[in-house]
Amino acid sequence: MSKKVIMIDGSKRKKNTYGILLQAEQILKARNIETEIINLFDPELKDCAGCERCVNETRCAMSDDMSELMQKIKDSDGAVLSSPVYMCGVTSRFKTFADRTNAWVHKPEVAGKPMLFVATTAATGLKETAKFFKTLASAYGARRGGFISRSGKNIGEPVKEDELSRFISLLERDKKDYSPAPDEIVMFAVGKTLARKSDGDDNRFWKENDLFDKNYYYACKMNPLKKLLSKFMCGLLAKVIK
Numbered sequence: 001m002s003k004k005v006i007m008i009d010g011s012k013r014k015k016n017t018y019g020i021l022l023q024a025e026q027i028l029k030a031r032n033i034e035t036e037i038i039n040l041f042d043p044e045l046k047d048c049a050g051c052e053r054c055v056n057e058t059r060c061a062m063s064d065d066m067s068e069l070m071q072k073i074k075d076s077d078g079a080v081l082s083s084p085v086y087m088c089g090v091t092s093r094f095k096t097f098a099d100r101t102n103a104w105v106h107k108p109e110v111a112g113k114p115m116l117f118v119a120t121t122a123a124t125g126l127k128e129t130a131k132f133f134k135t136l137a138s139a140y141g142a143r144r145g146g147f148i149s150r151s152g153k154n155i156g157e158p159v160k161e162d163e164l165s166r167f168i169s170l171l172e173r174d175k176k177d178y179s180p181a182p183d184e185i186v187m188f189a190v191g192k193t194l195a196r197k198s199d200g201d202d203n204r205f206w207k208e209n210d211l212f213d214k215n216y217y218y219a220c221k222m223n224p225l226k227k228l229l230s231k232f233m234c235g236l237l238a239k240v241i242k
């Protein structure tokens with residue numbers, strides 16, 4: 001069965017970032033991968049109210065198109081998340097989208113999903129934006145599929161297959177072959193500790209999915225050192241996090 005990838009565009013306009021997405025889409029389509037580009041300005045997306053119902057209760061307090069969008073990403077085989085650089089970070093619309101996915105940090109429903117990140121800029125802010133995307137992926141427990149970036153000086157440079165090869169290979173491979181990096185393991189330990197200390201719906205999720213007994217979100221390549229890191233961080237964070 002062919003794979004499906006959801007491509008999220010965080011720009012108000014269809015120009016630089018969209019142009020990169022279109023080229024990436026062609027590369028995916030040539031591999032028989034189905035795609036859908038969603039511009040974040042099309043669905044109705046309200047700002048996060050900060051109530052934490054997404055963590056402590058079963059659903060977000062807001063009624064808009066976000067749950068449908070999250071369902072689409074959950075149902076997909078992988079996602080491409082993109083934004084132009086605004087003030088050295090993602091656009092406010094992309095940040096709203098990210099804030100509204102807070103449930104996935106506490107109830108890791110997209111753990112193991114391959115994610116590729118895209119950013120375009122005039123000149124600055126790529127490093128900061130790449131760091132944000134990297135942290136976001138680790139917080140989801142997603143498999144990091146790479147980062148495609150362009151600035152004013154190379155915006156015309158065509159997207160090469162190479163730039164998607166890691167993402168495509170993750171789409172094709174089972175998550176049991178993934179070997180999480182130390183910072184991904186630390187994020188897992190943070191999520192596990194928070195859920196352990198909670199009496200909300202996040203705790204139910206971790207219990208029901210037997211995650212409290214695991215060293216990572218799912219069975220994957222964890223050498224003895226990585227298992228030790230996971231155990232050590234959980235022990236340490238249990239003392240540090242209230």
Ligand SMILES: Cc1cc2nc3c(=O)[nH]c(=O)nc-3n(C[C@H](O)[C@H](O)[C@H](O)COP(=O)(O)O)c2cc1C
Nearest residue numbers: 011015016017084085086087088120121122123124
């Ligand atoms: C509000 C705003 C903030 C921006 N901030 C930055 C910035 O911090 N650094 C930079 O180099 N370019 C900045 N830019 C330029 C955009 O990142 C760049 O033109 C980008 O490729 C636009 O992508 P788009 O065509 O997909 O909207 C900014 C543009 C706007 C409109």
